[in-house]
Amino acid sequence: MNPLEQLRLATRREFLTTAASGLGGVALSSMLSDEMASAGNANPTLTHSTHFEPRAKACIFIYMAGGPSHVDLFDPKPVLNRRDGQSMPESMLKDVEFAFIKKGDAVLKGSPAEFHRRGESGIEFSDLIPNIGSCADDIALIRTMHGEQFNHHPGQLLLSCGKAELGRPTIGSWLLYGLGNESQNLPGYVVLTAGRGASGGSSNWASGFLPSTYQGVPFRGQGDPVLYLSNPPGVRRTNQRRALDTIAEMNNLRREAMGDAEIASRTAQYELAFRMQSAAPELTDLSGETQATLDAYGLGRATPRPTADMQSGDTYHRFSTNCLLARRLVERGVRFVNIVHASWDQHGNLKHDLAWNARMADQPVAALLRDLKQRGLLEDTLVVWGSEFGRTPLGQGNDGRDHHPNAFSMWMAGGGAKGGTVHGTTDEIGWAPVDKPVHVNDFQATLLRLFGLDHERLAINYRGLQARLTNLEGNVIHDVIAGRN
C-alpha cells in the first residue's frame, strides 16, 4: 500500500464526510508532503496547496456534444471550398475509419459559412458565431485537437475521463478531489443540461472510482433545481428545522453511546442539506438580475422551429438560463460547472441545424464571457468550449458531415488561458493537424495545470495502477497559457 493510500484510508472518514471543504485538498497535501519535506518547506496550511501556483479557481465547461463542425465554425478552409465535390486521394483515406461514410462515394464538402477576422488579434471565426468571435481577444483557440474515438459515447468518455472507458472519474471529479469545494451551501460540481441529454448520459459527470462525493450533481430545468430539494407537501421550513433538531439531538445521544464520529458527520450533512435548501432556490431566483443582463444572455428568446432531428420547446431560453446560472454558481464558489448540450451531430441538414445550434450558443456564451470579464471573474474562471470530435471535411449525403476525431477545434478563455491566440494548424482541408497537434489528454493536462495541478501527480491507486485523468499520456500546452502580468 502506498503512503497516499494509507493516508487516504486513515483519514477516510474525514474525507468522505467533509463535502464542503477540500477533501482532496488533504489528499493533495499528502502527495505534496514528500516533496516539501525534502525541500524543507513546511507549510502548516496545506488544505489548498497545489503543485503550482493556480491561475484558475473555477471552470465552466461548455460541453457541446455530438461533434460541432470545426470547418464551419472555427477553422476556415478556402481550399476545401474550392475543392467542393472532389474526391480525396485514396492514400489519405487508407487508415481512416468512418461511422457512416462509405469511402467509395465520399467527396469533399465546402463550407456554407463565411469567416471573418475578429478582435485585435484578428482570429478568424465563422459568421455563424459572430458574438463568440467578438470575444476573440480573450480566447485561446486550439485548431489541432485530436483523439482516436470516432463514436459518440467513447469520444465523450475520452473527453470527460481521459480514456474511452466507463468507470473513470470525470474532469470535475478530479478537480474537486484535488482542490475541494469552496461553497458552503452548494455542491462543488454542478451539471446543467438544456435540450436532450448527451449520449454518454451520467457517465459524463460520474466520479468513477473516486468516491461518489465527487460526482456531478445535475441541476434541473424543471421542478426542484436539485433532486429532492423541496420539502414534502405540508412541511415548511420551520417543521423541517424542528425535525432536524430532533434528528441532531437523537444522533448525538447515539454518538455518546457508540463513540462513532461518523454520526456527527451525518448530522453535519443534514445541516448542509438544510442550507442547500435555501441556497439553491436563491441561486435559481433570477429576480435580482437586471433586465439588461437577462437580455444579454438571451433569456426569453424564442426558439426557432427546428427540423425533425432537433429538439424543440424552449431550448434557446434554457441554454441562455444555464449560461447565466453558470456565472451565478461560480460567484458562489462552485468549482466546476458543466453545461451540456447535445445536438451537434449533423449527419444531414447541416446547413439549417448547424446554424440553429450556433444561434442557440453564440449569444449566451459570448454574454457569459463578457459578464464574467466585467465582474472581474474571468481572470480566475476558466471557460472551455469542448466536444468529443469535429466533423469530416468530406460530405455525408447532400447536406451532412460524419464524425471526425482526427482534427477539430476547442477553445478556452479566462483562468490563465492566453487570449487572442490560435494554437496549431490543420492541413488545407481541415483533415489532420500539420503543426502542434493537441491530443485530448494534452488538453486535459493543460486544464489541470491552469488549476495548479500536475496531471502526472494528481493520481490515486486504482487496481494496482496510479490512475489519473490523462491516463498515461498528456503534455501541458504551455503556448496557450498566458504569462503573468
Added chain:
Amino acid sequence: MHAMITRINCCMIVAVLSVAFIHPTDGNEVDFARDIQPILAKRCFACHGPAEREAGLAFHNRILATSKLESEKQAIVPGAPQQSELLRRITANDDSERMPPEGKALAAREIELLREWIEQGAEYATHWSFVSPTRPITPEANPPIWTNNEIDHFVLDRLKRDDIAPSPPADKAKLLRRGYLDLIGLLPTSEDLDAFLADDSEAAFEGVVDRLLASEHFGERWGRHWLDLARYADTFGYERDDVRPNAWRYRDWVIQSINRNQPFDEFVIEQLAGDLLPEPTRGQQLATGLHRMNIKNNESGINKEDYRNRETVDRVNTTGTALLGLTIGCCQCHSHKYDPLSQDDYYSLYAFFNNVEEKDVDIEGTQAERDRYEQAQQAYNAKKKRLEARQKLLAAMQEFKSFAAWQESVQEDKLAEQLELVGIRTGDDASTEMFWSSLESQADDTKKAIRQLSVDQRHLPKPYIMTLAEASENRRNTHVLERGDFKQPGKQVIPATPELFGSLTARNETPDRLDLARWIVRPKNPLTARVAVNHIWKHLFGAGLVASVDDFGTQGDAPTHPRLLDWLAVELIESGWDRKHVIKTILMSATYQQSARSRPELIAIDPENRLLARQSRLRVESEIVRDLFLDASGLLHRDVGGPTVYPRIPEAVGDLGYKYKTRWIVSSKPERYRRGIYIHFKRTNPYPSLLMFDGPESNLCQAKRNRSNTPLQALATLNDPVFVECAQALGRTLASESTTPRARIALAGTRCLTRILDERELASLMKLFESERTWYTQHSEDAALVVGEYTTDGTPSAAAAAWVAVARAIMNLDEFVTRE
C-alpha cells in the same frame, strides 16, 4: 517518516503507526515480500523484470538475477554485497553509471535493505497469495476465555501482540438486528425481537442464524453482492442503452443458486462454462449470462471488431477481478510491471473467451410469453405501418397546400381512409381547416412518433434468455495485441492459464472455458478460495482481511490476519465450497458478535478497526436503505424474483438519457414497493437514489462499494417521495394505535431501531410530537398534505401529521440506516 510526523496532523501519525500492523512479521530479518520485492518492482522491473530483460538481466526471478551477465558481471552475488554489481550501480556517484537511470536515486534505507538482504543470502520468496493455502495451526487462546470458535483464536492472537482486549458482546437486540441486516437485509419484527430476548438458551442466536440462512431473502441479500461483481444491469449501456432482454432471469438464477447453497465451485463453473457441461440444463445455460452482462455498444457506425475485442477484454478482466483478485487488466497492453504476469499470459486467458458466441436461447415452456411477444410485435408492426402511411400522406398533402387541391388528387374510394389516417372527420369543416393550418408541423410529429415506437419495440418482453456458446465454425486464432490495440495483432497464442499458478488439465487437446473454470476452482488454486472468503468477510465486517479485495497481487494490501484468511479458505474448500457454512461460522464467532461501540484507546491506534477489537458500524448499501424504509413502513412487497420494477421517479429524470425519454412506466402497487435489487437499472440513467448511496454504476466489475455521507443523501431520505411515503405509512400505523403517545414512540423505536428507546430519546421525540401537533392544529391544510393518502379514521389530522413527522425523524436517524 520522522519529518512527516512533526509536521502533519495527528490523523497522519495514526496512519504511520498503523503501517506496523499491516506487516505480518516483525523481526530483524529482511523479508523479501515485505521489504525487497516492492523496491525491485517499483524501481527495477520496468527494464529488468517480467516484461523487459535489458542486458539479459531481470530481477523477478532468482536465477536470472544471480546469473553471470554478458558483461561477465553478476548483479547479485548471494552473501556478498560487495561483489554484487547491483549494489555498486545503485550507489554509484556518476550519473551515467547510477541505477535506476530515471527518477531519484534509491533512498539510503532502500539501499541498506538490499545490502542486508543480499548479505543474508538473497533468498526469494513467492508472494504469499501465489502459494496454495494450507490449514494453519490454530493458536492457543490463553486464558481460554472469550472465544467461540477458531476464528476468535486467530483474532485474539493478533490482538495480544498489541495488548488489546476484544470488546464485550453486542447488546442482544442489536446483535439480532445485525444478523438480520447482514443476512437478509431486512428488519426483525417486534415479535422476532421479543422471542429472541425471551430465549436464554445458548443456541438462541444460532437458531436465528439458521433461520435467516434458510430465508429466501438471504439469496437477495447475498445475490446482490455477487451482482456487483457481475456488473449486472438491465440495459446494454453506451449511447443507445437498450433494454437487455430478460437480464433479470440471470439475476434470479443467482438468487436461487445462493438460496439453495449451490457449492461455490459449481456456481463458478456454471457461470463461466455452463454451456460446455454435458447436456446442459436451461439453468446452466442461463448461468452463462454472467458474461453477457458486459456493456455493449449498439451505436450504429461502430467498428464491430473493436467492440468485440473490448467485450472480450471485459470478460477476461471481470473473471480476473471477481474470482482471482488480480489486476490482470494491466497486461492487456504490456506485461504486468509488478506481478509476474506477462502479456502472453493475458492473451492466453483471452483466448478462452475469443470464440464465444452470444446465443439467445428460447425460454423453456413459456408459450404464453411467446404469444404475448408475438401479439405485441404484431401490434407494433400495425402501428408502424400506419404511422409510415401517415407520414407519406402528410408529405403529399404539403405539396398541395389546400384541401380542395389535394382532394382532387386522391381516388374517391380511398378518400375516407386517407382522411382518417390524418385524423380528419369527414364532413367536419372546422377540423379540416384546423388541420390544414397546422399541416406544416405535422410531419415532424410523425417522424418522432415512429422513433419512439421503435424504442417501445425494443422494450417488448423477449421470449429468450441471453447465454454464451462456443463458436463451432470460423474459429478465430488469438494473437497478442500490441498495446492492447485490436488492429495490431502480434504473436499467436493458445488458450492457457498463467504459468505462475501451474498448468491446467484439459479434457481435449485444446483447453476450453470449462477447463479454465475447473482450474479456477480446483482446491490448489492459491487465489480463488481466499478471494471468495475475503469477500464474505468484507460483507460482515466492512473491510476484507485483505483490504484491497480486488488486488491480491504484490501491489495489493497484505492480509491483516494471514493465517485466519488461509484457515477460512481451507474451510471453504473442505466443506465442499459451502458458502453458508463459512458465513455461519463467522456469525457464530465472538469476533463477529462483539459490540460495535468504539473505544477511545482504539481510535488512536486502530482507527480503521483492522485488528477487529470490535465490530464496525456500517451505513447499509443503497438498495438496503430503501428496503429498510419500506420494511419499517409496512409497505414492502416481499415477493422474490421476477421482472424488474419501476418505482416512481421525479419528473424529468427520464430526460437525461440520450434522444428518447427513458421508458419508465411506474409499476402499480404493490409491485413498486419491491426491494431495491428489483429496480430496473438503466446504465446511462440509473434510478437516482441507488447511485446517491454509492450503488455501483454497473459498467465494470466492482469489488468494493464506497460508503459516502453527503447532503444529497440527506435530501433523498428526507424528501424523496418514496421515502416520504414510507414515513406517511409508518405515521399512520402510529396514529392508529390506541396506546399513549410515549408507548407509540417506543413502538416506532423498536420497529425501526430494534431496541428500547431510553428516557432521553423518548423525551426528544415526544417534544417533536407535541410541537408538530400544536403547529398542525393551527395549520390544518398543511396537516392534510403531510398525511396525504395515509389518513386514519378517527384521528384528528393534526395528530396524524405529527405522527408522520415523528416517523420521518426516526427514519432519518443515522442509526436507522446503520448496521451496528
